[in-house]
Amino acid sequence: MASRRRKRWTQARLLMGTIVTIQVSSSEDEQAVLQSLERAFAAFRAVEAVCSRFDPTSELMRLTRTVGAFVPVSEILFQTVQFALAVAHRTNGLFDPTVGRRLAKLGFHQHYLTRQSVQTVDGPNAHQEASYQDVEISTEKQAICLHNPLTLDLGAVAKGFAVDLAAQELRRYEGFIIDAGGDLYVSGTNDEGAPWLVGIRDPFVNTQTICTLEVHDMAVCTSGGYERRSTVDKQAHHIIYPHTNRSPVDVASCTVLAPFAMLADAFSTVGMLLDIPASIDLFDSEHLSSLIITNDKEIHLTGQMEEFLDDKSSSKGEWRIT
Structure with a gap:
């Protein structure tokens, strides 16, 4: 008996301060897929209702x-x-x-x-x-x-956790990708049975990517200071050093691959705050692959990241891969 042809379903919702887009590639009936999509989006709503500051x-x-x-x-x-x-x-x-x-x-x-x-x-x-x-x-x-009056901010872990919960609702399907504004989980293959391709955004030109990753069954999370800028301090964004209240100036963005999104989400934030040698040491000790882009347009790869690059070279000559 011939296998049923796979189709792709794509839906998006405004949740947790970003556009959450989910694509599912499956040969199952449409009703079953749509019900799973609703449960996946419900996971985001549940985490937002609990964790929103x-x-x-x-x-x-x-x-x-x-x-x-x-x-x-x-x-x-x-x-x-x-x-x-x-x-x-x-x-x-x-x-x-x-x-x-x-x-x-x-x-x-x-x-x-x-x-x-x-x-x-x-x-x-x-x-x-x-x-x-x-x-x-x-x-x-x-x-x-x-033990003291304080305000928790779970922005660096909650969205990743929501991605992980949503992924659990979609495990049965041949392939899916969850994109929550820079926090992704990629599973299986696309409609054609090929690996999903994930573009890494150019932190200086939001309409361009600097490279593409070929991934499956893992989270890909990127942190950067280009999306949310302070209205009070022009030099600051939503990632700050806790003791100085200042934002990092050396790193433009950090992408981390990990088995689950909450881990990748948190450590992509950490990669924004550390200097390059310290980031490399930390990611290597945690067996994490990362791609760090500095403000002087250097790209630093850690772990096995180079193996995930669909194009081994940068798309623009001025970038330096180290």
Whole structure:
């Protein structure tokens, strides 16, 4: 019996402050695919409802109203905070999920749909900011305790986690790709049975790509300062050093490949904050492949990234691959 021909379904939604696009390539019936797509988008809505810093009714913002006591939380909030704290410890606080108040001061305090500003929680005093060390988790109770007033920002992990949950809803299909504004998960093959191709955006020219990756069954996440700029400080964007409130100036973007999107999402942010030698050492120690673009147009490849390049050379002569 001949196998059924595969078709492609593509749908998009505005969620978590970005356009989430999902493509599914499958030989299954349309109704089954459409139902799976709805469940995948529902995963994004669930994570956004829990983890948004821009919604005063979210579980995350409700958590910030209790200081000094453990608060039982949902599985989604517990997992994202637990993972964010693990990355914070791994990077000695360079990655810090308690920068919400500092980001709000830079103008990142409005909900992307309503444009309403969200009041953040002040730090312990005017001269001392809270840090990840002020957050304690209890695995036994599935609870979180904030030891000082602070505002968590899970922007570097929550969207990746939503991508991972959505991917679980689509595993049955021959191929799919989830694109959530720079956070992707790629599975299987496209309609023609070939690997999916993922373009890496030129951080200086948003209509161009600098190279293409040939990937399957992995996450591809890119962080950069070109999408969300501060309305208060022209030199700042949404990625900042927690101790200086300044944005990195050497790295333009960082792309990380990983088995799941939350890991790639977090470490692509870390790659923006480290200098190049430190990034290479960290990614090698974590067995992660990355592509780091500097502001002087150098491309640094770590791990096995070169093996994923569809075109081994840059599309423009002025780029230097090291």
